[in-house]
Amino acid sequence: MSNDRKTHDPNAPASPARRKLLLGAGAGAIAAAGGMVPHNAVALSNDSVTNAPESDRTQERQPFYGIHQPGIVTPRPAAGMVASFDILSRDRAELEQLLRTLTERIAFLMQGGSAPELDPKFPPADSGILGPDIFPDNLTVTAALGASVFDDRFGLKPMKPQHLTRMEGFPNDALEKELCHGDLLIQFCSNTPDTNIHALRDIVKNTPGQLMLRWKQEGSVPVQPPAKAKESARNFLGFRDGSANPDASDDALMNRVVWVQPESDEPDWAAHGSYQVVRIIRNFVERWDRTPLQEQEAIIGRRKNSGAPFGGRTEADVPDYTADSEGKVTPLDSHIRLANPRDASAAQHLILRRPFNYSNGISKSGQLEMGLLFIAFQADLEKGFITVQKRLDGEPLEEYIKPIGGGFFFALPGVRDEKDFLGRTLLEASGPQNARG
Ligand SMILES: C=CC1=C(C)c2cc3[nH]c(cc4nc(cc5[nH]c(cc1n2)c(C)c5CCC(=O)O)C(CCC(=O)O)=C4C)c(C)c3C=C
Numbered sequence: 001m002s003n004d005r006k007t008h009d010p011n012a013p014a015s016p017a018r019r020k021l022l023l024g025a026g027a028g029a030i031a032a033a034g035g036m037v038p039h040n041a042v043a044l045s046n047d048s049v050t051n052a053p054e055s056d057r058t059q060e061r062q063p064f065y066g067i068h069q070p071g072i073v074t075p076r077p078a079a080g081m082v083a084s085f086d087i088l089s090r091d092r093a094e095l096e097q098l099l100r101t102l103t104e105r106i107a108f109l110m111q112g113g114s115a116p117e118l119d120p121k122f123p124p125a126d127s128g129i130l131g132p133d134i135f136p137d138n139l140t141v142t143a144a145l146g147a148s149v150f151d152d153r154f155g156l157k158p159m160k161p162q163h164l165t166r167m168e169g170f171p172n173d174a175l176e177k178e179l180c181h182g183d184l185l186i187q188f189c190s191n192t193p194d195t196n197i198h199a200l201r202d203i204v205k206n207t208p209g210q211l212m213l214r215w216k217q218e219g220s221v222p223v224q225p226p227a228k229a230k231e232s233a234r235n236f237l238g239f240r241d242g243s244a245n246p247d248a249s250d251d252a253l254m255n256r257v258v259w260v261q262p263e264s265d266e267p268d269w270a271a272h273g274s275y276q277v278v279r280i281i282r283n284f285v286e287r288w289d290r291t292p293l294q295e296q297e298a299i300i301g302r303r304k305n306s307g308a309p310f311g312g313r314t315e316a317d318v319p320d321y322t323a324d325s326e327g328k329v330t331p332l333d334s335h336i337r338l339a340n341p342r343d344a345s346a347a348q349h350l351i352l353r354r355p356f357n358y359s360n361g362i363s364k365s366g367q368l369e370m371g372l373l374f375i376a377f378q379a380d381l382e383k384g385f386i387t388v389q390k391r392l393d394g395e396p397l398e399e400y401i402k403p404i405g406g407g408f409f410f411a412l413p414g415v416r417d418e419k420d421f422l423g424r425t426l427l428e429a430s431g432p433q434n435a436r437g
């Protein structure tokens with residue numbers, strides 16, 4: 001292909017020469033139209049169709065420093081995204097540099113501020129998609145490591161969290177390998193998808209040659225008008241999702257359910273971290289929408305409108321399975337009863353769910369590609385997600401869902417202060433002499 005033809009490729013970036021030509025043509029066209037364009041023809045009126053929608057929440061800010069990472073027990077905002085990476089660092093020293101850069105970028109992005117102005121001969125410091133003043137917009141960024149990091153590359157093998165494994169398929173799974181696993185998972189949560197994408201692009205730009213994107217999935221939570229009583233958001237099957245989630249504002253409960261505790265059976269470095277499960281679960285919504293309401297409710301085990309359990313009035317009501325051992329009220333194979341039979345050992349198997357809905361266009365056969373970006377945190381992966389998922393294997397809901405991706409990760413302990421960095425306790429754990437490669 002000649003250079004000439006290349007410049008005519010509509011998808012190719014314009015060369016400096018072509019840009020000059022285009023700018024020249026524009027100026028000529030304006031001149032031909034009679035000189036200056038009348039001011040009122042280009043001025044933005046207050047209600048111009050292309051004005052930016054307004055938000056009074058752009059200055060909302062979550063704390064970054066602390067014993068735990070943000071984005072786990074933090075209330076879930078409207079937009080979420082997970083991005084999984086392969087780490088390209090060649091040794092421990094480069095891995096440490098990557099983790100330090102990541103820490104510094106996350107601290108900045110969650111705080112907000114102005115991007116530095118650089119010499120225009122260089123690429124700009126920031127993508128600019130939020131404008132020159134980067135606002136926090138309630139952003140949290142949470143970093144987690146996959147089992148693959150604990151191989152021979154960085155000498156971390158002996159440091160692997162007890163239960164961290166590569167996620168193998170469960171019986172109803174049809175895992176697509178390009179949507180699974182990864183060395184590093186970064187979860188972004190904020191008020192808007194743009195803020196999440198901005199943060200992702202910032203991290204990618206600032207870690208050249210160190211990270212390679214493997215897969216990503218965006219998701220959302222439907223907003224609702226402010227209500228006196230808080231209600232759980234609906235998933236894409238139209239049911240309230242989260243009603244029986246453990247209370248994330250209860251610190252004692254979170255220490256039991258979510259956070260790895262010091263002096264547990266986990267390596268010391270992992271204290272205050274958490275196992276993170278991500279599952280991309282496709283919903284067959286066309287089939288679901290043609291299923292009778294009573295069948296939908298029996299499959300889930302709750303009322304669709306109110307979210308209440310059968311026999312209850314509100315979604316906060318607790319079903320009584322002891323008085324319903326035959327499943328006449330709540331079917332024994334309903335989703336909620338299998339997920340949590342509320343028996344003597346139930347407290348050991350609690351998980352903290354933080355799901356988002358996703359919508360990815362359409363399949364080759366013209367079906368909506370949408371579903372649940374299931375995210376769950378727990379202190380013990382085996383007692384938590386794995387036990388609950390095994391109970392759900394074979395449930396009637398499987399006719400309407402298909403897990404296609406995700407992975408198991410370990411969310412690192414929090415960054416305590418400006419001197420600390422993500423993964424410090426892990427790198428220090430095998431001795432300072434090894435921390436440099
Ligand atoms: C392995 C864990 C779970 C997966 C995977 C999962 C997928 C999934 N769930 C819904 C819809 C609902 N789930 C609800 C409750 C619920 N789900 C799980 C676990 C998994 N769900 C648990 C532990 C619970 C709580 C059970 C309880 O304690 O009573 C509900 C009811 C409302 C609520 O409590 O959140 C809905 C609705 C879908 C659609 C889905 C996969 C696509």
Ligand SMILES: [Fe+2]
Nearest residue numbers: 241335336339
């Ligand atoms: Fe569920």
